[in-house]
Amino acid sequence: MKVVVVGTGYVGLVTGVCLAEKNHNVICLDINENKINMMREGKSPIYEPNLEELMTENYKAGKLDYSTNYKKAYKDAEVIIIAVGTPEKADGSANLEYVYEVSKQIAENLERDCIIAIKSTVPIGTNDNIEEYIKANLRNPVNIEVVSNPEFLSQGTAVHDTLEAYRIIIGTNSNKAKNVMSELYKDFNSPIVFMTRKSSEMVKYASNDFLAIKISYINDIANLCDVVGANIDDVIKGMGYDKRIGNEYLKPGCGYGGSCFPKDTKSLHYLATQGGYNLKSVEATIAINKKQKIVLIEKARKEFKTFNNINVAILGLAFKPDTDDLREAPSIDNIEILLEEGANIKVYDPKAMNKLKENFSYKVEYAKMPQEALKNADVCFIFTEWEEIKNVKPSEYKELMKRPIVYDGRNIYHPEEMKSCEVKYYSIGRGE
Ligand SMILES: NC(=O)c1ccc[n+]([C@@H]2O[C@H](COP(=O)([O-])OP(=O)(O)OC[C@H]3O[C@@H](n4cnc5c(N)ncnc54)[C@H](O)[C@@H]3O)[C@@H](O)[C@H]2O)c1
Numbered sequence: 001m002k003v004v005v006v007g008t009g010y011v012g013l014v015t016g017v018c019l020a021e022k023n024h025n026v027i028c029l030d031i032n033e034n035k036i037n038m039m040r041e042g043k044s045p046i047y048e049p050n051l052e053e054l055m056t057e058n059y060k061a062g063k064l065d066y067s068t069n070y071k072k073a074y075k076d077a078e079v080i081i082i083a084v085g086t087p088e089k090a091d092g093s094a095n096l097e098y099v100y101e102v103s104k105q106i107a108e109n110l111e112r113d114c115i116i117a118i119k120s121t122v123p124i125g126t127n128d129n130i131e132e133y134i135k136a137n138l139r140n141p142v143n144i145e146v147v148s149n150p151e152f153l154s155q156g157t158a159v160h161d162t163l164e165a166y167r168i169i170i171g172t173n174s175n176k177a178k179n180v181m182s183e184l185y186k187d188f189n190s191p192i193v194f195m196t197r198k199s200s201e202m203v204k205y206a207s208n209d210f211l212a213i214k215i216s217y218i219n220d221i222a223n224l225c226d227v228v229g230a231n232i233d234d235v236i237k238g239m240g241y242d243k244r245i246g247n248e249y250l251k252p253g254c255g256y257g258g259s260c261f262p263k264d265t266k267s268l269h270y271l272a273t274q275g276g277y278n279l280k281s282v283e284a285t286i287a288i289n290k291k292q293k294i295v296l297i298e299k300a301r302k303e304f305k306t307f308n309n310i311n312v313a314i315l316g317l318a319f320k321p322d323t324d325d326l327r328e329a330p331s332i333d334n335i336e337i338l339l340e341e342g343a344n345i346k347v348y349d350p351k352a353m354n355k356l357k358e359n360f361s362y363k364v365e366y367a368k369m370p371q372e373a374l375k376n377a378d379v380c381f382i383f384t385e386w387e388e389i390k391n392v393k394p395s396e397y398k399e400l401m402k403r404p405i406v407y408d409g410r411n412i413y414h415p416e417e418m419k420s421c422e423v424k425y426y427s428i429g430r431g432e
Helices: 010-021 033-040 051-060 070-075 097-109 126-137 158-163 175-184 197-228 232-240 261-274 280-292 295-300 330-340 353-359 370-374 394-400 415-420
Strands: 002-006 025-029 064-067 079-082 114-118 144-148 168-171 192-195 311-315 344-348 379-382 405-408 424-426
Touching: 002 010, 002 070, 010 025, 010 051, 010 064, 010 079, 010 158, 025 070, 033 051, 033 064, 051 064, 051 158, 064 070, 070 097, 079 097, 079 175, 097 114, 097 126, 114 126, 114 175, 126 144, 126 197, 144 175, 144 197, 168 175, 168 197, 175 192, 192 197, 197 232, 197 261, 197 280, 261 280, 295 330, 295 379, 295 405, 295 424, 311 330, 311 370, 330 344, 344 353, 344 370, 370 394, 394 415, 415 424
Parallel strands: 002 025, 002 079, 025 064, 079 114, 114 144, 168 192, 311 344, 311 379, 379 405, 405 424
Antiparallel strands: 144 168
16 A cells, blocks of 8 residues: 655654555655655664664665655555654643644645544544544545554564554544555554544553553552562562553653653643543652652762762663653753752763753763763762663672762662672662
8 A cells, every 4th residue: 555654753664664564655754854864875763673674674675765745745645644743732731733734734735535544642532623624624626534543662662562563543433444444454463443533542542641650650659668668579579460460560660751651641631631520540640750750869869968079970861771762761850950960970871872962962971881981970870771781780880980879760780789799779669
């Protein structure tokens, strides 16, 4: 099928590449010319395992192309997938400006009947509104239908999550749209679940917010473990035997980040409030996570009244391993506090340091290895559990740091092991 995917970010590019892998004829469209030029040279603008390899294979095979020419691309597409960003506005609601801009461009340029699938995460009711908007602005006598097709991939495993999706949700009441979307996904070995557009939009928010609630719940319990002297590792182990609970997404840490959970919790809460409903579970989650992102600094206040002139090593910047994404990453909140207090910061991250340089004008030093960041440091904060960071031996903290004090936001080490290497070690929920 002739498919155009609009927006070549984490969702759009991965979707386009995976659809080409399943033998569709795909154009990945973006307004950012630099990105398009990079991709034409075989380079991915984002880091995702296996992405670049599949980009190269499918581009060479002629199944995948990249373009900024939306007029040409939209003209004769059978399916257009909208995957542009829906960032958070100041009031917590979702910014739909990019989705509407694309919708306008589609309406003005379509020359054949087309199914338009919205993959961007959008508030409940948006698909209905977009369909109405496009129909009202069509320049040519063509039929369109808008289908909700939310995305559930996780950054760091995006290619795998797309090719082996747990489920594909299609929100539409139209038989024609059901048939086209079934054809699009026929070679994906995933169950396809049909429902109304509004229910489909809600599946996305309810799923993300549930995961955010799960993370905040275990963080809350971990903090309580610190207060009462229990050990969160044992608690999770004990809980996980119960199949109703399971042990996925029950890992304490210094808060969730990324481009999805923070904005999708706020957006659903905003939507509920607009409808006169108080979504208390999500409200509590947002508040817990805000505090959790600076839990390490709060712990460190016992050792450091201020960070003025303190040499700080920061290991890990990305909001999770295997991505270079810094959006809403806990490292950022902490770097800002530390810099404001006058700390001397040296950071290490295997993939996200360029993004920090490009997007923030922080006065920090960059280390090529974790060990380089640790040299002569008074304190170390760990924000991401990259393999490269996990591989730092406990004894190296003692050998390299001026004062071996480590605050670990991802519970990488065993407290006993660190203690035996004479490292003062604090993690989450393990009673230190
Ligand atoms: N990142 C994730 O893990 C993830 C997972 C599931 C769902 N989502 C949702 O998917 C959507 C996209 O997220 P993302 O992280 O891929 O975003 P992103 O910011 O990485 O990428 C968006 C892309 O859209 C492009 N764009 C903007 N306006 C355009 C236009 N008029 N024409 C063509 N391209 C345009 C931008 O240049 C950018 O490259 C969001 O709604 C997000 O909530 C994201």
